[in-house]
Amino acid sequence: MRELAASSLALPATRVPGLPAGRGPRLALARRPLLTFGLAIVLLIVMLAALAPVLPLRDPNVTAPARRLAGAGVNGYLLGSDQLGRDLLSRLLWGARVSIAVALVAAAVALVAGGAIGMLAGFYGGLTDNVLMRLIDILMAFPYVLLAIALVAALGPGLLNALIAIAVVNISFYARGVRAAVLVVRRAAFVEAARALGASDARILLREVLPSVAPPLLVFVTLNLGALIVETAGLSFIGLGAQPPTADWGTMLADGRQFMMTAPHVAAIPGFAVLALVWGLNIVGDGLRDMLDPTLAHTAH
Amino acid sequence: MQRYLLQRLALVVVVLLSVSLLVFVVTRLTPGDPARVMLGPRATDEQLAQLHVIYGLDQPIHVQYVSWLGHILRGDLGESIQLHRPVLTEVAERFRATLVLAFAAMLVAFSTGIGVGLAAALRANTLLDRLLMSVALLGISLPPFWVGLILIIAFSLILRWLPATGMLSATGDGGPPDLLAHLVLPTISLAVVPLAVIARLTRANVLEVVNQLYVRTARAKGLPPLVVVLGHIMRNTLIGTVTILGLEAGWLLAGTVYIETVFAWPGLGSMLVNAILQRDYPLVQGGVLLVAGVYVLINLATDILYLYLDPRLRYA
8 A cells, every 4th residue: 555655656547458358357367377366365265254154163252261272273273272262263264354344344434535535636626636635645644553543542442443543544545546547537538528418527527537547446445455454453453453352363463462482373373364365465456457557567577 | 946845844834733733632532531540440539630730631622732732832742641751751762762663674674675676677577576576565465563473483482582572681781782682573573564565666666767768878888787777777766766765764653653562662652552551641642743743854855855856846
């Protein structure tokens, strides 16, 4: 995400030139093994998380003090148990539901709010643009982790408040990205044509501008989701996110931190989960970006 | 150009004022009464009221803000409720520790990141390039606090090579070797993500200029490869590098929040987390204000550097 901001968000606002007409998605995937691999990781984790209630797992919150800090494979714990004897595999999958849900909702909120600001600023320009973007500048004047922490501090620790904080912090990134993309198309012939036909501003924005900025936005969301997952885990890790007994990947890391000496796997496993999911999302984001911008792909791979 | 600079400075003032307002409002929204936190659950209403008067907590909120702002402009950040010492002293001490860590991480991230990115770009589409970029992609996906935990497990608990927490040993002489030993693991944890980001962006920036005609000309007229790389290629990626420098510097300052928590590093980040959990308003305000102020100044410095590096901007 930071990387996207750094590359000045000159997202290509063209209509999927990487996919010539007549070629299905299957061929596109077959020619991109890395993208397929990333997609597979993400889908696997999302599916396991979605299926957690029907999988034969122990209750993630049932404690068994006699079998605490079991190693992987011991006592029927596939990934071992934590300091209260809770099944790590079960907590990992149930925790995935929390982490993924928070990241998705936060991304949706930031996308809608930031996207609306960016579209209005980019489309109308002038005073509207100036006022909206100066507000965004102020929001960006805060180092974003700090702003999230300050907001959570104000609202009180908790998963919902962490979600709000993370969404607010990411609005500025979407606003800037969408504005840059809108600036590219707002003088395009198809926008002029729609205006000449007498279409209203709202119609032009939603039916002409939005579809043409959607593909680069998809790349943006994919790469941003990874950052959101890390941010959510981070807030939970320092005690400002999910509260016990709710398991999310961040609180699991915090739990494991206290037993690094005797049971390092308790801290290691949730971190691997975060890494795998974020890695998968980043691979997919990179792959999609290359598909959308063949010139970049040519130099990049 | 002067007009641009004046506009830019005016924006800095507006942003700093907004930041101060935001910090103030946000910390006042915090649930929980700091007086109650200080005095404990058995405090009487009279004791609470007395403390409210001492800290001005009984005044209307806009009065509190104006008086608070006035004090800040005079260099008085108030007194920490929990530590009973001036916020400015505490924050300055903590900031020094954070600067040491952030600077070390920045040094590692930039020197290694630019090197890796350049190597990958000059060998674009080879096995080396692919390997480096795959590792970089993995690198940007790492949760920094988890990297810290793994490093502690490996190098402090299992191998016992390096200390796990703190900035200086309680028993040691506190000399540079002691500081360095404590610095290694937090620096790596903090640097790893920016390093990967910088490597990827440097590669992209270099690839943008490497096929330009002036680079071909420089090569064709027989300049040594090193001169071409440094004088023609790297020189023209400087703008991009400065952009990253500004962004990463800000991120490093904030990223220390997690890393300092993991390594019990006595910096601003760990101080802020503690202050938030203790509801120490003055300390939270002072700390956030300082970090945000430094961040704003880094952004200003970045913009001025652009003017210096790119003559076209000076006449725009």
